[in-house]
Amino acid sequence: MRHLLSTEDLDKADAIRILDTAEEMAAVSDREVKKLPVLRGRTVVNLFFEDSTRTRISFEAAAKRLSADVINFAAKGSSVSKGESLKDTAQTLEAMGADAVVIRHWASGAPARLAASDWIDAAVVNAGDGTHEHPTQALLDAFTMRRNWARINGTASAGTDLSGMKVAIVGDVLHSRVARSNLWLLRTLGADLTLVAPPTLLPVGVEQWPCSVSYDLDETLATGPHAVMMLRVQGERMNAAFFPSTREYSRRWGFDDRRLAALDAAGARETIIMHPGPMNRGLEISAAAADSPRSTVLQQVRNGVSVRMAALYLLLSGESSSAAPTQEAQR
Amino acid sequence: MTATPDSSRAYLIKGAAIGGGARTDLLVRDGVIAETGTGLAAAGATVIDADGLVALPGLVDLHTHLREPGREDAETVETGSRAAALGGFTAVHAMANSSPVADTAGVVEQVFTLGRKAGWTDVRPVGAVTVGLAGERLAELGAMADSRARVRVFSDDGMCVHDPVLMRRALEYVKAFDGVIAQHAQEPRLTDGAQMNEGAVSAVLGMTGWPAVAEESIIARDVLLAQHVDSRLHVCHVSTAGSVEIIRWAKQRGIKVTAEVTPHHLWLTDELVRSYDPVYKVNPPLRTDEDVKALRAGLADGTIDIIGTDHAPHPSEAKECEWAQAAMGMTGLETALSVVQHTMIESGLMGWDDFARVTSTAPARIGQLAGHGQPVASGSAANVTLVDPSARWTVDPHQMATMGRNSPFAGRELPGRVVATFYRGHPTVLDGRLNTPLVSEGEQH
Amino acid sequence: MNMPGAASPQSSRVVLAEADIDRALTRIAHEILEANKGSQDLVLLGIPRRGYPLARRLAAKIEAADGTAKAGEITGQLDVTMFRDDLKRQPTRAPLPTQLPASGIDNKVVVLVDDVLYSGRTIRAALDALVDLGRPRIVRLAVLVDRGHRELPIRADHVGKNLPTSSVEKVRVRLAETDSVDGAPVNEVVIEDWSA
Incomplete structure (x- = not known):
């Protein structure tokens, strides 16, 4: 290199x-x-x-x-x-x-x-x-995921990849360098990635990316991802008409208390919640989710x-x- | 130099293939092609061996940025018209986005006069459609038309006349003097902050996309406007497959639309942007391979009428920077012929006759330009370009006459070389090198 | 130095066979016990790659001879990659794990174990690495082969075999844990002649 x-x-x-x-x-x-x-x-x-x-x-x-x-x-x-x-x-x-x-x-x-x-x-x-x-962010995300994945599988992480791991990245993919860097690295490491976003916050051409795309966070969470990464959403995107209001965004694409409870109820005990920071608490992630034991924000x-x-x-x-x-x- | 004007000297061009056809001798005298035929002889004439060369009507560019007045650090009329001569051009249309903008009779006459003084090629100013290219009110189009520069082509190039009412009025108004509006088709809201073609590559590179629809929607609107008011419309630098389709449809309906394509859009694609090298940053942006194919087909079948270079020189600091900060534009005068030969002739889509049509006859007609675009035949004005189609050369921007170093073809090997350019009977280029400018009447030293 | 497999040597000869290696290690194990007066506070740190399996073999022999020490509890690995003085002269090397026994190295008698002692630079790096990890009471050095040509004032306390060599020769140690020839694990020490 x-x-x-x-x-x-x-x-x-x-x-x-x-x-x-x-x-x-x-x-x-x-x-x-x-x-x-x-x-x-x-x-x-x-x-x-x-x-x-x-x-x-x-x-x-x-x-x-x-x-x-x-x-x-x-x-x-x-x-x-x-x-x-x-x-x-x-x-x-x-x-x-x-x-x-x-x-x-x-x-x-x-x-x-x-x-x-x-x-x-x-x-x-x-x-x-x-x-x-933002390649080093993706590498630290992958490092965090790999440690958790190895823990779930009961192996050491050194030398391993992420094959079999299901990852969801949620939010403003269009403007996110973190999402792009994660996309390629997760592909290389063999993870299975789903991007979840409002259609306005996905780039034209996303259909050629090596991942799945969904507009529905609940549907994606129901598939039991092992890691859910919430992307930071900038309030000014609202003014550029990418979505109607922060409230509507948060309801449809935010990791709120309801979704946290649903994850607990579904018995997805090992699912981690990631965020590259800085977080907009109450917008893309609720305080309870950010502070839950699932959160890897500080590990990251x-x-x-x-x-x-x-x-x-x-x-x-x-x-x-x-x-x-x-x-x-x-x- | 003697008191005799250069153009009165005689040149005997031996054995050139006219439009790539039969080999003929041409006698150039007093600014016209005096005689054609085989075995011509003329006492006192300078003989030019044109064995293996193709004789073309001098190239006419409807779309050149000469930057003067205002950006003489990027190009001047002198340097730009030297580049034009070396590229085989005998007339260029200088776009209006100088500083001050060419939106008054005074500025267009200044550019026209600078061109005459330089003497390498005809420099025809393009007048701005709106005052200061601001898209708000019409510039004094009639005054520019009536000026010594006889402006017939009007364009806000670089900016789109996006207000539909203003565009309608402009199309209508120029009918009074048989002018044409050359539209830079770019819907401004859809291209806010746009950096490159919107598609698979922009998605990966994380750059704000420039959707094809931003060009196509304006062209669709404009052809309908031109039909409604029965006016002539010229579409600058068409870059997408969709645009070609719309223009084809409009021509089938009899709408008076003409269209242009740049040499670079006939070859290069947005894949090159992956390097983030701003030499590939241009407006309209490089598109996809599919678009390139459609543009070539459109040029070959006549949907697209002409080649326009959109020669856009920039000082090196405008390109030696981050992509987002770099200026848009590429040089083109000195590579146009070779690139079109490569993309259209060597690909089998066109012959040299078609080449003459799209680089000379049609642009001269659109620009209402007397003395250009005439067939290489006796009685025509002696604007003639001799080309060696078998030559191969490697593009080195530092060896070019333009001040701009921003050629996207740098390092590429291209076919075809301009051997001589006769401008009004005077060789501005001989043996592939600049000769001397034409000294006009009343402007001799 | 030559890349493995890039070319072949003029000639090569086996100087220690499997039984010779085993005998040498047995002797070293006893020497270590004798010098330390038992296995008390003993820690064996192998330097990757081949020092580590040698350390494990020695620890097993020490356990067998002494009875009190548990091989698994006194053996560790010490990676010296990031302490080398030749990093800029070599292709980039990824570091390997450093694993210390649970008891640590403070106030212990640490025996560094490596396969070949040559310039002494690896051992210098190991001493630096040790300093950052703790403060042993005593540090000793055990090597399977000492081939001479020292560039630093370093000597081994325990040597399996002294092999006078020329600098155009290469000493290759092959151990079953790390090496194989034609798919079969081998234990041998070979001298290759690389004179051109």
């Missing part, structure tokens, strides 16, 4: 290698000394064109636990005319000796653009681009650091990028 831009380009071996490495990173986080010397002397730049404190501190914690130096660069100017161009910013970071650039951008494709350009040599990690992808946050450590380690530790990762130890 030279860059981490999209889960669409991750093959199964890559994906499992990242998740397995994240398991080892998680073990480090449980130790007294939570630091590894692997990225000593390396510089990781968090280049954020869009605010996201959660994602930034997660990457920052990950880089620091690997002993990298971290520079945070908040480039908020977003209009065409104002501020520095992406090219100039990238070249500035290159001149400062960045080994990896973790980029969050409001424009879809900005990380891919950076990686494909000759503006910079550093490894590029996509930390969320527009409505395109914790796992985020481990997965990002794994990604940074695998991107930065080896010799020149082109060589394939190998487990063959040499001494």
Whole structure:
């Protein structure tokens, strides 16, 4: 791996290698000394064109636990005319000796653009681009799902995939980079995905995606998914007529107390409720659902650091990028 | 240079295949094709060996962005018309979205004069339909028509005349001087924030889609309006299969509609956008393979009348950025002939005669352009392009005359090369290189 | 270093056969017990990949000889990948699990176990890794083969066999737990001559 831009380009071996490495990173986080010397002397730049404190501190914690130096660069100017161009910013970071650039951008494709350009040599990690992808979020989601799936199956999670697992992702798929990244990764890991959304919040072309699509949350919940991921819904979508009111949205597509009770009544004891955060309590998820033992919201946050450590380690530790990762130890 | 105007010199073109047909000699003298035949001789004439070359009527582009006045960092009339000459064009229509907008007689005359001074090709200004392209009230179309620039084509290109009442009035009004409204068909509400064709690729890339219906609904409305008021309508850069169907239907009903397609829409698809390289960002957007096939078929069967390059140069910083921030547009003057040869002729859909029709005869007719689009025959104005159809070349934007480096064909090997361009009897291009501009009467040094 | 299977050596010869390996391990097990005066506080940490099965074999022999120690309770695995000094020179390697005995390593006598001692860099990495995990009372080193060519001031406390080698030779340890030849598990130590 030279860059981490999209889960669409991750093959199964890559994906499992990242998740397995994240398991080892998680073990480090449980130790007294939570630091590894692997990225000593390396510089990781968090280049954020869009605010996201959660994602930034997660990457920052990950880089620091690997002993990298971290520079945070908040480039908020977003209009065409104002501020520095992406090219100039990238070249500035290159001149400062960045080994990896973790980029969050409001424009879809900005990380891919950076990686494909000759503006910079550093490894590029996509930390969320527009409505395109958010690969480390999907990896931490998969890590969380895999641990729960392994627990249900009574196996260890290392080395396993998600085959047989039924997952539902619910909400504003159209604008969700989390949904897109999960789509490809869940396909690669063999899970069975259903997207549930109002028809207005599904992209034209969704019928070609490797998943099922439903407009009916209750119907999907009745099929007994092992994980239900609720996506954040932005109130302003209502003004653009994607749905008539937040109340109607919440009634039809929110994970409310009624649906939580139905899950309990159906005996679906192992079903977990996921959310990438930040949550709109009372809109796409009720407080009771968010705080229930089914909720993995905090596990997801914790796992985020481990997965990002794994990604940074695998991107930065080896010799020149082109060589394939190998487990063959040499001494 | 002597006091004798360049155009009075004589050129004897030996053995060119006219429209790809029989080999003929052409004697060009005093700005006209004086004589055709075999074994011609003319004392004092410069002889040009045209063995293996195809002689075409000089290309006419109904859709060029020359950027001057206002964006001389992107292109000037001088650089753009050099590019036109190298591309085999003897006339180009400069779109109105300059700064200031070409919405008054003053601006169109300025552009017209700049074109004359440059002397590489005829530069015919297109007048804006509405003041400042704002889509609110009509610009002084009559004043532009009456000006020295003799504007006959009016367009808000870049913007759609989306108000149906305003569009109706414009279609009606230009009948007074036999003008034509060239519509940029794009329903603005359906394309709010749109970045690329809406479909399978936009779904994956997470980019706001530009539905085909946003183009087709405007074309459907406009052909019905043109029928209602019995006016001429020209549809710029048709990009979807649905648009071709609507235009075909309208022509069958006798509606006076003409349509244009760009070379890039005849070849490239939205799959290229997966690279997020803004060189592929264009308005209308690159569509699907199915659309490309329908556009080629439509051009071949005459549903689509002409090739318009929509040559849209941009400074490099407008493309060296995120996709969403990048400007829309591609250069096209210097690749148009080769791309059309590749997509239409080498695919067997058209011959060189058809090529002459869609790149010269028809656009000259739509633009009411005297002296262009005439057959390569004695008595015609000597606007002639000589092409080597067997040449192969690799596109390098840095070697082009246009200031724009934004060619989507960069790095591709293309067939066909313009060897010479005769503009009003003067070779602006010889041996594939720029020669000298035509010095017009009263503007000699 | 050569990629396995990329080419073949000039020649190769078996220097330790299955019985030789077993005898060497038996001797080392006894040496460890003797040096430690019993199995008290003993922890064997194998370095992946082949150090771990060797540690398990030694632990089994210690259990058999001593009777008090339980092999499963004194054996662990110590992954040193992320402490290596050559990470930038090698293709990226995914780390392997580190598993310590439930009793931990604080105040224990930790015996690091590896198959081949060569430059000493792996052992240096292991010592660093150990520091982050706890504070053993004593750290010792047991290896099946010491082939010389040390680049660091490190020596083994227990050696199965000293094998003087040249640097164009490769020492291959094959253990039934990790290796097979033509589908059959093998236990052998081979020296390959890779001089061109």
